[in-house]
């Protein structure tokens with residue numbers, strides 16, 4: 001349906017041309033609705049029972065195995081987590097009832113903020129409606145707070161950090177080369193000594209799967225009097241003794257001023273947060289637009305996330321199991337001669353380096369093998385570096401891996417995809 005008014009507006013023509021361009025470039029995105037089969041998951045609070053489950057979801061009326069989930073540990077279907085949500089719905093209803101300051105703060109909201117602060121060894125935590133909003137709102141608010149802020153931002157920082165940095169009033173931005181401490185230091189050294197400085201970076205970079213040097217970055221921050229802001233979105237739940245991220249694993253969480261994370265990936269539910277000193281958290285609580293002016297997360301979501309964080313903190317075996325699965329999968333790829341990018345993280349990129357081929361590969365995996373693996377195309381990654389991004393998890397069995405390896409061997413050979421240029425292969 002369209003109105004005459006809209007049809008005649010130049011934006012209507014703009015959209016049509018833009019969509020044609022996107023299609024012509026092979027990066028038109030189609031949803032594949034996946035119905036997760038939560039009840040098919042085994043009760044997996046006993047490590048031994050993890051050995052034989054499947055990762056079912058339904059797409060196009062068929063059961064498929066999902067290889068691209070960011071619910072890295074399967075916590076979104078973990079019965080303890082699901083039950084916590086159901087109970088909270090019964091107790092508190094479906095919605096939060098308001099913004100955090102206007103009737104939308106439940107005891108669950110404050111409890112999870114305390115839990116997350118404790119996880120990261122910080123004085124306080126602040127919950128946001130998503131990881132995206134936590135980055136955008138926090139960075140924009142901090143960098144607008146005083147005159148003269150300079151934000152040193154890693155070239156590959158996530159769009160949500162960039163949105164916050166760009167949206168700030170009166171600050172300037174210096175982009176340093178990705179994970180390049182020498183470049184960061186040169187740029188810090190060249191900046192005015194007295195300007196308030198912030199270094200914004202991530203721990204695990206989700207598309208390439210590489211990991212930053214947090215200790216090295218914090219040492220530079222100390223040397224040049226900068227604050228540090230670390231996005232641990234792809235690391236929380238997975239790294240560190242209790243899932244506190246790479247900063248916990250490396251024993252440097254106390255050196256990072258602000259640790260940001262999500263409840264939607266390793267913790268499998270939804271929501272974003274920051275943890276920091278009480279002063280910083282209080283300032284943001286009272287000043288950040290993206291925190292103040294939106295309805296808070298529903299109690300059921302918070303209850304589920306809280307149950308998940310508590311469980312994941314206790315269960316080191318979930319992390320061990322995930323990395324064992326990742327390593328087993330890489331061994332299988334290596335033996336089959338399938339090119340993949342070796343990373344120091346849990347992410348396994350399969351380089352394809354062409355948008356159309358990447359899309360085709362993904363489509364054929366789904367249609368011929370009932371395997372769901374999302375193509376990663378521009379603008380998520382630069383043109384020419386298109387890839388499948390696989391995230392093996394505790395639920396992927398040896399049989400599923402063998403099936404994936406067979407499918408990839410066949411389809412890559414068929415499409416001559418192995419002849420594409422391949423960066424940094426194992």
Ligand code: PMP
Nearest residue numbers: 130131132158206233262264272
């Ligand atoms: N930071 C990074 C590095 C991300 O990859 C993402 C989401 N893909 C976010 C933040 C946003 O997190 P959320 O999905 O919870 O909004």
